[in-house]
Amino acid sequence: MIKIPYSIKAADDVINRYKINEPPVDLNVIVKNNGIRLIYKDFPDDVSGVLKINENKECTIYVNESHCEERQRFTIAHELGHYFLHKKTGVHVDKHFYYRNKKSSEAIIKEEIDANKFAAELLIPSKFIHNYLKKYDENSLLDEDIITQLANKFKVSVTAMSFKIQNLGYSF
Template sequence: MARRAEQAAVRLLAEAGEVAPPVNVERLAAHVGVVVSRSSFKDGDVSGMLIRRDGQSPVVGVNDVHSDHRQRFTIAHELGHFLLHPGREVVLDRPVRVNLRDKTSSMATDREEIEANSFAASLLMPADLIRSELQRLSAAVRLDPDRCTRRLAEIFDVSDSAMGFRLINLGLVS
């Protein structure tokens, strides 16, 4: 599951020519024909959603009251759903497929959410780029896990916690 997500993220990065951090997630969305729309959501727990309607460009809605880092992760997460999952059909005035990202989905308790989170991490923090940037850091920074995580998070424009999890998942820190 995580492997499929990572492969899809690597493929998208290569197709779009994203080769240096920070990854331009909005350019990647445009590359695959997805429109990104920011607005304040009435339910503050919802960070984003993916809406697919027949005959129209898919839309990733992003809650603009959330931090920039969370918005970037949300866009990447929803792109994961777009590329990997068909979504759930919701009937409004016509059938629409929706994927919502909220508190429950961010805990990643179902397969699709785990896979979308893995895709987002792989897209925003590609393993090869992390290893490359890690080698560029001074030895003093590399030897201090907190400084190392913080510096890489700045380079990749993600939260410290997201980078920390990614470094652990890649086996680069314990």
């Protein structure tokens, strides 16, 4: 039996709960239905986003207003990952050099990896990708044009799309 990581399962549950059935995944539906406030803010370039959950479990996601839309979508999806998976009260800041911060404990790094996995599955649901790629036969290599087209369709970066497709076992 294949064990599906809980971060992937959680993203899949969200996709099903809000009946999202085509790309690009509408993050606003998820944000609104959970009563989350979404605020675009003037952060330094290295800060992608911030998640704030107060004592009453009210949640606010702040996103760097100067980043491109694909990156902002990944940030929102990442913060939603922390929200659905970890639900920790307090303020969580996401900087893109996070993984190089020596002070981070192993547990925190694991939470970041899980939030990233959640984000990648939320924005690029595996079942949607399989659907798009089933027209290519087993031996065909996916070229850059296909990856770029898919990235545009899903409103994610080409890098995020390449990672996801590789993780699913496709080659290019």
